[in-house]
Amino acid sequence: MSHVLYGVSVGPGDPELMTLKACRIIRECGTVAFPGKAAETEKAGGSLTRPGEPSESADPIFSDTMSAGTKHDTESGRENRPLPYTNPHAADQLVCMKKGDFGTALAIAASAVPEIREKKLLALDFPMTKDPDRLRQAHIKAARRLEEVLDHGEDVVFLTLGDVTIYSTFSYVQRIVESDGYQVRLISGVTSFCAAAARLGRPLVLGNEALHICPADKVLQPEEQVRQKCDVYVLMKAGRNLKALKEALERNGMDGQMIENCGMPDEKVSDDLSQIPDKAGYFSIVIAGGGEKNDAPV
Amino acid sequence: MSHVLYGVSVGPGDPELMTLKACRIIRECGTVAFPGKAAETEKAGGSLTRPGEPSESADPIFSDTMSAGTKHDTESGRENRPLPYTNPHAADQLVCMKKGDFGTALAIAASAVPEIREKKLLALDFPMTKDPDRLRQAHIKAARRLEEVLDHGEDVVFLTLGDVTIYSTFSYVQRIVESDGYQVRLISGVTSFCAAAARLGRPLVLGNEALHICPADKVLQPEEQVRQKCDVYVLMKAGRNLKALKEALERNGMDGQMIENCGMPDEKVSDDLSQIPDKAGYFSIVIAGGGEKNDAPV
Numbered sequence: 001m002s003h004v005l006y007g008v009s010v011g012p013g014d015p016e017l018m019t020l021k022a023c024r025i026i027r028e029c030g031t032v033a034f035p036g037k038a039a040e041t042e043k044a045g046g047s048l049t050r051p052g053e054p055s056e057s058a059d060p061i062f063s064d065t066m067s068a069g070t071k072h073d074t075e076s077g078r079e080n081r082p083l084p085y086t087n088p089h090a091a092d093q094l095v096c097m098k099k100g101d102f103g104t105a106l107a108i109a110a111s112a113v114p115e116i117r118e119k120k121l122l123a124l125d126f127p128m129t130k131d132p133d134r135l136r137q138a139h140i141k142a143a144r145r146l147e148e149v150l151d152h153g154e155d156v157v158f159l160t161l162g163d164v165t166i167y168s169t170f171s172y173v174q175r176i177v178e179s180d181g182y183q184v185r186l187i188s189g190v191t192s193f194c195a196a197a198a199r200l201g202r203p204l205v206l207g208n209e210a211l212h213i214c215p216a217d218k219v220l221q222p223e224e225q226v227r228q229k230c231d232v233y234v235l236m237k238a239g240r241n242l243k244a245l246k247e248a249l250e251r252n253g254m255d256g257q258m259i260e261n262c263g264m265p266d267e268k269v270s271d272d273l274s275q276i277p278d279k280a281g282y283f284s285i286v287i288a289g290g291g292e293k294n295d296a297p298v
Numbered sequence: 299m300s301h302v303l304y305g306v307s308v309g310p311g312d313p314e315l316m317t318l319k320a321c322r323i324i325r326e327c328g329t330v331a332f333p334g335k336a337a338e339t340e341k342a343g344g345s346l347t348r349p350g351e352p353s354e355s356a357d358p359i360f361s362d363t364m365s366a367g368t369k370h371d372t373e374s375g376r377e378n379r380p381l382p383y384t385n386p387h388a389a390d391q392l393v394c395m396k397k398g399d400f401g402t403a404l405a406i407a408a409s410a411v412p413e414i415r416e417k418k419l420l421a422l423d424f425p426m427t428k429d430p431d432r433l434r435q436a437h438i439k440a441a442r443r444l445e446e447v448l449d450h451g452e453d454v455v456f457l458t459l460g461d462v463t464i465y466s467t468f469s470y471v472q473r474i475v476e477s478d479g480y481q482v483r484l485i486s487g488v489t490s491f492c493a494a495a496a497r498l499g500r501p502l503v504l505g506n507e508a509l510h511i512c513p514a515d516k517v518l519q520p521e522e523q524v525r526q527k528c529d530v531y532v533l534m535k536a537g538r539n540l541k542a543l544k545e546a547l548e549r550n551g552m553d554g555q556m557i558e559n560c561g562m563p564d565e566k567v568s569d570d571l572s573q574i575p576d577k578a579g580y581f582s583i584v585i586a587g588g589g590e591k592n593d594a595p596v
Contacts, residue, residue, distance in 0.1 A: 016322065016484055020410060096571060163492045166509075171501035178499075186496035188315055189485075190486045193460045198484035201476075203462075203469035211464075212393035214508035245501060 002183055003150045006157045007164040007174060009189020013104075013263030014019035016088065017190045025187055026113045029157040031149045033142075034106040035169060036123035104264075105159040122149070122156070126169050135172075143176035152184055163191045166213075193234040196259040196285045199269065205232050205234035209290060216286060220244050232290035239280035246273055249288050301448045302483050304455045305462040305472060306486020311402070311561030313409035315488045323485055324411045327455040329447045332404040333467060334421035348550040402562075403457040416524075420447070420454070424467050433470075441474035461489045464511075465534065494557040494583045497567065503530050507588060514584060515577055516545055530588035537578035544571055547586050554586035 007023050011017035026032060110116045124142040127134055149156040160170045164186050174184050193213060197204045203209045210231045216238035238245060238258065250255050250273065258270040260280045270276040276286070304323050309315035324330060408414045422440040425432055447454040458468045462484050472482050491511060495502045503509045507530055514533035536543060536556065547554050547570065556568040558578045568574040574584070 011317070012486075014319070016319035017317050019309070019315050019317055019488060020313070024314065163488070163496075165492055165495040165503075166501075167503055167505075168501065171504055174499075174501075184499065186499060188310075188488045188492045188496045190317060190461070190488060191492060194463055194486045194489060197463040198486045201482065201484060203464075203466065203472075205463075205465055205511070206469055207465075208513055208516060210510060210512035212508060212510050213503070215506055218506060219506060264346070295574070 003153060004155045004178055005146055005150060005174075005182060005184045006150075006187055007168070007170045007184065008157045008159055008187045009110075009164045010105050010108045010112075010161060011259070012162055012192040012195035012209040012262075013108060013267075014195070015108050017166040017195060017263065018109070018112045019187070019189060022109075022187050022189060023113050026109055026119075026157050026159075027115055028225075029119070030154045030157070031120040031122055031156045032106070032109070032116055032159065033122040033124055033146060033149075033156055034109075034159040035126050036106065037125060105161050108161075109159050114294060115244055122146075124158075124173075139169075139172040140176060142173050143180070146173065147180060147182060158276050160189075161192070163189045166191050167215075192262055192283070193236070193285055193287070196234075196262045197260055197287060199259055199267075200257055200287065202257075202287075203290070204234070204287070205290065216245055217241060220248055232291065233288045235288065237282060237284070238286040239282055239284035242276060242280060242284075242286075243278045245286065246276055246278075249273060249286075254288045255287045258286045260284040302453045303444055303448060303452060303472075303475055303480060303482045304453065304485055305466070305468045306407075306455050306457055306485045308403050308406045308410075308457050308459060309488040310348040310460055311406060311559070311562075311565075312492040312493070313406050314405070315485060315493060315561065316410045317485070320407075320485050320487060324407055324417075324455050324457075325413055326453070327417070328452045329418040329454045330404070330414055330448075330457060331405070331420040331422055331444060331454055332407075332457040335423060357557045374394055401476045403459045406459075408456050408580050421446075422456075422471075437470040438474060439479070440471050444471065445478060445480060446476060450470060450526070459490070461487045461586055464489050465513075470595065476555065490560055490581070491534070491583055494532075497557055497560055497565075497583060498555055498569075498585065500544075500555075500585075501588070502532070502585070503588065515539060517543070529585075530575075531586045533584040533586065535580060535582070536584040537580055539583035540574060540578060540584075541576045543584065547571060547584075552586045554584045556582060556584045559583040560592075565578050 003249070006029065008022050008025055009019075009020060011187065013020075106116075106121070122145060124145065126138050126142070129135060146156055158170055159172065160168045162168055165188070174186075178184050193204065211234065212231060213234040213236065216235035217240070219233065219235060222240060233254075235245065239260065242258075246256070256273050256276065258268075258276045258280065260266075260268040261283050263286065264283075268280070304327065306320050306323055307317075307402050309317075320332065325341060343543050405412075420443060422436075422443065424436050424440070427433060442457065444454055456468055456471065458466045460466070461503065462468055463486070472484075498592070509530045511532040511534065514536035515538070517531065517533060531552075533543065537558065540556075545553070554571050554574065556565075556574045556578070558566040560583065562581075566578070
């Protein structure tokens with residue numbers, strides 16, 4: 001019997017936005033892989049670590065305070081209640097990694113599925129680089145380690161933020177694992193841009209509008225133009241070049257809203273262009289345009 | 299204390315793709331509204347019906363066989379297992395409405411949250427018309443009925459297919475209810491296009507690609523042009539005009555895949571342009587373009 005690599009979407013940040021299916025697949029798998037620093041794994045002395053094993057890492061996967069998804073922005077007047085953990089006692093003892101660490105996906109999943117602490121955990125290192133050779137090597141290395149688990153006769157889950165089909169590192173690993181003849185299945189999740197729109201209480205698209213989703217830098221290239229004012233733009237990873245982006249939107253007569261770290265404890269909302277700062281973090285999303293006024297057929 | 303209208307996304311069809319949060323909110327609310335035929339409600343003799351009450355409707359909301367989301371396409375070699383119902387015995391007794399009925403959202407939710415049968419159910423009629431006046435009247439009528447429940451001192455859930463921010467009728471109702479001074483919250487879900495990509499086992503977007511989502515008819519208008527071959531198009535509601543759509547994609551040198559009724563029992567997959575038929579149902583999605591070959595940074 002051939003074993004399966006599951007690309008499991010954990011959604012945008014709030015553990016309650018995980019799907020029933022993601023939770024079940026994680027519960028059923030013996031090994032859970034996640035994007036995280038290789039140091040943790042290697043310092044623990046093997047390719048597979050269990051929480052609780054000795055680790056010299058300065059960034060433990062699990063520590064004493066739960067910080068992801070336990071509460072929402074109180075100033076916004078939105079929900080501020082504890083999440084209905086499957087096992088609140090266990091969840092109290094969990095924590096996400098430091099902000100900016102890619103262990104975020106693991107922290108989200110651990111909040112919704114505390115049993116994850118009983119699993120074999122596999123940290124896979126994906127360097128933050130634009131060097132295609134280094135990236136390619138990291139993808140191959142990750143694929144080989146996942147294949148090792150499959151060869152061992154186990155299904156394995158790979159956790160991924162947002163939805164697994166939207167700008168996910170997993171897609172590169174999937175390609176290699178599939179071309180090596182293994183079976184891969186994708187488990188859908190809530191995208192960060194849908195969560196951002198819900199957080200703003202606004203539709204993304206209505207009626208005959210088009211929705212354009214792209215890395216923010218793309219709309220700053222001279223050959224790209226905002227096409228129609230009535231269309232909607234979701235600009236991902238917008239934190240890097242916000243000043244230029246705001247100017248581009250203004251030139252096109254478009255307003256924009258921004259959410260940084262949507263659904264995370266340090267979430268920040270900017271309700272219009274004037275509120276958007278010049279710099280923000282990696283997980284910043286700008287939504288611009290839209291707002292069709294008529295009752296067009298849907 | 300002011301009560302809340304929740305716009306709750308039930309995802310694309312598979313009840314297991316509902317989020318933990320959607321399930322909780324439904325469980326906690328006394329009244330569940332859904333797009334469905336007014337006849338059912340009125341025939342039952344009041345504005346709020348309970349399943350089990352006598353109804354003369356030819357399309358009962360609940361009947362004897364469960365048909366939504368219980369199995370997946372077996373020929374595809376994908377999953378074909380019963381879903382882990384919260385209460386399998388109750389779920390066995392539920393059924394979705396006839397195909398094409400908008401009670402689909404209710405059927406999906408009922409599969410994941412069998413307790414929905416104990417709730418007050420509120421069918422809201424949205425005619426399938428392009429007449430803006432009739433639509434506007436339907437939206438106002440729906441809003442008033444929801445406000446009636448809120449005034450009665452209850453929270454109310456409105457179920458919506460896919461994600462509530464993507465081409466959802468709820469957005470029009472939300473606008474009215476909010477402008478009348480009531481509180482509305484949106485609960486995110488899995489979009490149909492993410493589920494379609496997952497079903498095809500492919501990423502939607504990678505690296506620097508842009509994702510364009512629009513009603514299929516839009517790309518057939520002369521002023522619209524496919525911009526860049528490396529970008530990805532998701533064409534919603536593609537069933538109506540498939541022949542012209544296939545020709546447009548061919549002219550632009552793009553291949554396309556289609557899924558009809560993704561995640562539903564009558565799901566159909568076309569893996570390339572040549573397999574796509576000339577006609578298909580309302581819930582058909584074409585994905586075209588994409589497939590970046592290099593390991594670009596993500």
